[in-house]
Amino acid sequence: MRTDSLFYQLFQIYPTILFELIGDLSPRTSTYSFLSQEVKQTSFRIDGILLPPPYAADLPIYFVEFQGYRDLNGDLYPSFFSEIFLYLNDYRPANDWRGILVFTKRRLDPGLPLHYQDFARSSRLQRIYLDQLTGEVADISIGLGLLQLVGVKEATAPETAKQIIEKAQRELTDVTERQKIIELIETVSFTSSQN
Template sequence: MKTDSIFYRIFQTDPGILFELLGQSPDRAQGYEFKSVEIKQVAFRIDGVFLPTPEASDLTIWFVEVQFQRDPAFYQRFFSEIYLYLNLHPETVDWQAVVIFPKRSIEPDYPHVFRANLNSDQVHRVYLEDLDESVDSLGVGLMQLIVADSGDTATQAQALLSRVQPQEQTNPRFAAIMELIETIVVYKFPQLSREEIESMLGLSELKQTKVYQEALDEGRQEEGQSLILRLLTRRIGDVAPELRSQIRALSLVQIEALGEALLDFKQPADLVNWLQDHRSE
């Protein structure tokens, strides 16, 4: 199963899940954006970084690594990437790191030289096999579904879906998580078609309802807004908070139009002008 892409989608959909794994409030994620960070000088990319937004009160950066294959040199690489990032970004106020292993046997025997890092309060190791099954959290449940045995996958997926009350199904977060549940099951049963999986999970009728379609569209709109903000940052630098607010108020059609237009942007003024021209649409 393509675990890296699955986890990336999970944290993109609901960043609060990371903090739930650490036993903290998911509300901590409200001031963060989850993204990959490219370090051009050495041509590599850190795939999981929670960067505080410009208006965030907590400026701690969170580095996240998902490690599902045993790699004896994992910690050498992981801490090298972190300290290289810190060297290139001296403005960093504070940092935390989270490593997610499916089970303890995957973690490499860490060298003595990393004892200060691994025994500090800055580095957190999560073992999915140790997660409490009684925790009533969709996010934690998604993590458990990823490492579930094939024989238990359908039952656990159905149990996750049943946790959501009918009145919550209009929430775009639910629609996005339901898509993730379905995607995880697709990866686990590659021999089945998506239609067969929808039938197995009892999703066919629900996905045809108007409330689900509206929730899914709203979720796609939020995802599109986040993507546009990341692309704009790469294109013209940091986007001012007042411009971010205007972007988050755009419709899905406007978001798609901005996605095409930003390819020609060369400076922040181009974004300001575009928003002014499309304000009344």
């Protein structure tokens, strides 16, 4: 299973994890929905878009890209910004936008190319490195724990997975949701051990 499909499943269950990652814990973040959407007239596909409800034109749209492998051709940043601007052109949303790049490991970030340096100092772009997330599993949400699991070293993944499963069993009362999370943890653990 590709890393981006793991993220897609995780964000389908917990769309608010993105907001935890970027430090926005306002109550309005729970109104967003997560989807993957094709941009018209191209073969581009954005990994994830968090759309606010139609009545909330003051909330930004979040474009999310997950990177779990090395970008050998230098396509990541040009493709990411092209996808965003094609989406904005095709759909013409009233909302402002933010771009979030989530890397499983910091070393996978090829660095911002010269043509996109203006975004380095802009609030429009945020880069997150899962291998640098801090916090003990007991002290963070189940969703952030799952993201942390994707970024941890192979040697520590089994213990981290065990802690998240225990936390899910304690905290989640909905049996279906708990089972989905446990299956996702097992998938993430297996995928992490394959990389």
